[in-house]
Amino acid sequence: MIKKMENYFEIENLRCSYDQKRVVLEIEKLEIPRGKVVFIVGQSGYGKSTILETLGLMNNTILERTLSAVETSVPKFLFHPTETETINCIDIWKQSNDKLSEIRKKHFSFIFQQTNLMKNFTIFQNSIIPKLIKGGDKRYEDVLKQVGLEQILNENKEITGELSGGQQQRLAFVRAILPNFQIIFGDEPTGNLDPKNADNLMKIIADEIRNSNGGKTAIIVSHTPALYNKYADMMITIHKKERENGDAYGVIDNTSVKINNSNN
Numbered sequence: 001m002i003k004k005m006e007n008y009f010e011i012e013n014l015r016c017s018y019d020q021k022r023v024v025l026e027i028e029k030l031e032i033p034r035g036k037v038v039f040i041v042g043q044s045g046y047g048k049s050t051i052l053e054t055l056g057l058m059n060n061t062i063l064e065r066t067l068s069a070v071e072t073s074v075p076k077f078l079f080h081p082t083e084t085e086t087i088n089c090i091d092i093w094k095q096s097n098d099k100l101s102e103i104r105k106k107h108f109s110f111i112f113q114q115t116n117l118m119k120n121f122t123i124f125q126n127s128i129i130p131k132l133i134k135g136g137d138k139r140y141e142d143v144l145k146q147v148g149l150e151q152i153l154n155e156n157k158e159i160t161g162e163l164s165g166g167q168q169q170r171l172a173f174v175r176a177i178l179p180n181f182q183i184i185f186g187d188e189p190t191g192n193l194d195p196k197n198a199d200n201l202m203k204i205i206a207d208e209i210r211n212s213n214g215g216k217t218a219i220i221v222s223h224t225p226a227l228y229n230k231y232a233d234m235m236i237t238i239h240k241k242e243r244e245n246g247d248a249y250g251v252i253d254n255t256s257v258k259i260n261n262s263n264n
Contacts, residue, residue, distance in 0.1 A: 046250030
């Protein structure tokens with residue numbers, strides 16, 4: 001009998017670095033389940049963006065290390081795109097960029113505080129291109145209305161640069177939730193929005209996840225207690241850990257994960 005995987009990610013004894021010398025984040029053990037809204041919180045500078053880059057296969061932060069007689073723990077970083085399929089993310093970086101792009105395109109969607117919209121593209125083009133690449137059955141007009149941008153349709157706006165900062169942030173949500181995805185990553189995706197719009201957009205994400213019958217998960221970095229206290233099914237707190245020289249880095253250990261059963 002094939003064992004079904006209940007988690008999207010399983011990580012143990014993983015250390016993250018940008019220069020293969022200095023550890024910026026250490027993950028002792030972490031499991032990211034299917035069908036949950038997961039928030040990542042903690043002080044600035046200790047690895048919240050790093051874990052998104054790592055999980056989203058955006059940047060190879062995996063610290064290659066040689067096991068010594070003292071250091072016997074072997075790192076594990078697995079992604080289970082289906083309940084019966086496993087991808088070893090430590091090995092995946094040794095393969096071609098095409099393979100990495102294929103995984104990101106097929107399974108992931110991203111929202112950042114910096115919208116990364118293409119200003120020389122129209123509003124429609126910025127929104128629809130990811131769907132054309134990844135597929136999806138949502139209607140463009142429906143998602144615009146869902147995020148409160150129906151005035152774009154009413155006013156026949158076309159140029160992305162004509163939108164306000166808040167409207168561009170909401171357009172980034174349209175671009176992220178319009179196509180198919182299994183995991184949506186957000187790095188302070190509501191940071192430029194007022195509380196009302198931030199709450200509305202986070203509710204859209206939460207509803208998307210909870211209506212997926214376990215097929216989708218959201219992994220969101222946030223500094224906003226009002227959002228993660230309301231919407232988090234699971235909260236990961238990155239703790240500060242000091243080195244002998246007084247320098248510090250982030251760690252995710254057995255005290256980092258808190259499950260909010262009231263949202264389940």
